[in-house]
Amino acid sequence: MQQSDRDGDELTPLHPNYVKSLRVSWLIGTLPFVIGALGLEVAGVLPRGSFIVPVLLVALYAIVRVPLTRYQARGYQMGGDRLRVVRGLLFRSDTVVPFGRVQHIDVHQGPVERGYGLATLVLHTAGNHNASVRLPGLTHDDAVAMREHIRAHVKRETM
Amino acid sequence: MGLRNAILPVIAVLFGSRNWDGAGMAILPILGAVLLLSLGGGWLVWRKTRYRLGESDVRIEGGIINRTARSVPYERIQDVSLEQKLLPRLLGLVEVKFETGAGGKDELKLAFVTEAEGAALREAVRERRDGVRTGPLSESEGSLAPETRTLFAMDLRRLVTFGLFEFSLVVFAVVAGAAQQFDFLLPFDVWDADKWMELLAGPGHWIAGLGIATQAIAVSIALAAFSILGLVTGLSRTVLRDYGFRLEETPKGLRRRRGLLTRTDVLMPVHRVQALAVTTGIVRRRLGWHALEVVSLSQDATSGSHVVVPFAQMEEIAPVVTVAGFALPGPEMSWHRPSPKYHFDNAAMGVSVLAAAALAAGLLGTLLPFLAPMAQIAQGVFVLLAGFSAVREYFLWRHDRHAIDGRHVFVSRGWLAPRLDIASRLKLQTVEIRQGPIARRRGYANLDFGVAGGALGMHGIPLETAREIRAAVIETLARVDFSRLPG
Known part of the structure; x- marks a missing residue:
């Protein structure tokens, strides 16, 4: 574990609930566009389906596919x-x-994460590049355990 | 302070009263009131502002109606700097700034205290922060004096040479900006091209009628005026900023003093230096002139300049590098170059984009014949740029390089004015390997280090090398806890 820092080593995957929480976030994120497209559809400016069909397709892709590849x-x-x-x-x-x-x-x-019992661990360093490294999709208990483990290493927070 | 604030109202009163009848009678009392108010206000602010050096923090209280009390723990103060603008300098006052890394407005300031008090304050804060002594403040500055050593100073001759290299045409930008602001004062519209054409070749033909020789002389005079103005601008800016430049090694760190009208006095503790950068310019490089900059924790985006040696030969810079706890790369250093694929891909990308642009311009020229001459010029420019970018990438591939030794990471990058970054391996914060879609297919990567107060990266190196360097650097980092670094 100590000097294992090469690619090809097993990465720990995130919790499967991460996919679900991402889907919910995307659902909320795409909702305004769907509603807007519906509104345009009702107004009937262009032939039927010219707004709602592409928007729904994109939204569906974002909700179903993107979270999975991300995960x-x-x-x-x-x-x-x-x-x-x-x-x-x-x-x-x-x-x-x-x-x-x-x-x-x-x-x-976040609220969605809380619903699925997930949490994001954020490590802040003094560097300008990568000042904060985020690791989402951990169960809350894991995140807290990792925090405690890391904190035991950080002897003093001041520099 | 108060007087400076009063300037605007005074101008406003004078301006607003231009059209009054018998204005003189009304103005004097108003002016008196404004002055009294601002002076009184200044006095009140001064009365209500006070500071205290506590056991563990500095406190500054201020405000007349809204009282604020700010406290900053000593450990969080990265640096204390003293600044003197012209007027306070005449009165022997300084502004004390406590740099906390918060940056910008949130910095703690104390304006103004006397010079002696400022110096004593700085000593006290430093001693308490470093835990050297926690007793009462003592007047022991003199005892430190024998230990200071001048590392670098610029005499007038050097300053002038430096100024000549700082050739700047910024004054023209200012003039153009002013012309835009105050164009209503000018006799004609400067932005009207027709007017200019008229002047050049208009009814009078007076320029056209001057003859070739006279025109050539006029052009040379204009060019000479431009260069003289540029030189004078550069020279005066440099003299204003760097007059009396002096860098000293003190037991508390590197102390830099500079400035003609606004004199600054900055102290950089050596153990807070995260990285160094040796920079140069396109022309001055040919004569071996370089500058040394310090990347430190207290450096925020606004106060950027932590130049410790502005203009010197490498043999003058070397001792400063040593004092800062770093080393310049020696001749035996084994440098590595980025992957040729990286620069080839960059060149290919640049050339293909520019070639496409040239093609589009040519197409436009044939489709719209009245645009043909412009299109031809554009085409030529694009082709030239394409060649330029290819040559540049080739040069960068030949000259960009990086190396690591037991204590440092070196990265040298740039074409006409290359920059050498030196970072301490121990003081790196994070290591990241990044790959875009092309990079992944071609097997190279960017290796970026997190540095407190700066950025450092090796771009386009083979993935395997990137992994090896990261493994080596992380091994050093993980062994030593940051909070237990020496110093």
């Missing part, structure tokens, strides 16, 4: 002294944060 692209690896976060499908990013550099830690829960 599959993400993962993390909790080491004894570092956390590795991998994300992105097209633009891949692979970040390693040593616990010794963590300034403070947030466990964040």
Whole structure:
């Protein structure tokens, strides 16, 4: 676990509920567009279905497909002294944060996340680049446990 | 303070009363009242502002109606700087700034205290922060003096040389901006091209009638005027900023003093230096002139300039680098270059985009014959740019390089004015490997480091190298806890 920092090592996947919570978020996010398209449809400016059909298709793709690919692209690896976060499908990013550099830690829960018992762990460092590294899709208990583990490493928060 | 605030109302009164009859009678009392109010206000603000050095924090209380009391723990103060603008300088006052890393408006300021008090305040804050002594404030500045050593200073000759390289045409931007603001004062509309054409070739033909030789002389005079103005601007800006530049090594860190009218005095604790950058310019590089900048925690986006050596040869910079706890790359350093694929792809992208633009311009020229001359010019420009970008990428591939040794990460990047970044491996915060869609197919990656107060990255290096460097750097990072760093 200690010096395992190579690709090809198993990444821990996020909790499956993450897909569901993303879907709910996308549902809420696309709702205004669907309603707007419905409104235009009722106004009847263009032939029937020219607004609602493409909008519904895009929304459906965003709700069904995007969360799944996102979930599959993400993962993390909790080491004894570092956390590795991998994300992105097209633009891949692979970040390693040593616990010794963590300034403070947030466990964040949005309303949707709370509904699914999930949380986002945010590690703040002093760097300008990657000042905060976010890891969403953890169960709340896991996130808290990770926070405690990391905090045990951070001897003093001041620099 | 108060007087400065009174300037605007006074102008407003003078301006507003232009058209009054018997204005003189009314103005004097109003002016008196404004002055009295602002002076009184200033006095009240001064009365109500006070500061205290507590056991663990600095407190500043202020405000007449809304009282605010701000407290900043000593550990959070990254730096204390003293600033003197012209007027306070004449009166022997300084403004004390406590840099906390909050940046901008949230910085803690204390304006104004006397010079001696400012210096004592700074000493006290530093001592308490570093936990050297927590006793009462003592007047022991003199005892520190023998330990200070001048690392770099600029005499007038150097300053002038530096100023000549700081050639700047910013004054023309200012003039143009002013012309736009105050164009109602000008006899004609400056932005009206027809008027200019008329002047150049209009009914009078007076410029056209001057003959080739005279025209050539006029053009050379105009060019000479431009360059002289640019030189003078650069020179005066440099002298104003860097007059009496002096960098000293003190037991508390690097101390920098500079400025002609606004004199600043900044102290940078050495252990807070995160990274160094050696920069240069297109022309001055040929003569071996470089500058050294410090990236430190207290550096926020606005106060950017932490130049510790503005203009020097490398052998003058080397000792400062050593004092800051870093090392310049030696001749035996094994440098690595980015993947040729990265620069090839960049060049291919740039060239294809520009070639497409050239093609489009050519097409436009054939479709709309009246645009043909313009289209031809545009086409030529695009083709030139394409060639330029290809040459540039080739050059960058030849010259961009990076290296790591036991303690440092070195990255040298840039074409005409290359920049060398030196970061301490121990002080990196995060390491990220990034790949876009093309990069993934072609097997290279960007390696970006999180640095407090700056950015550092190796771009387009082979993925395998990126992984190796990251593994090595993370090993060093994880071994040493940040809060237990030496210093």
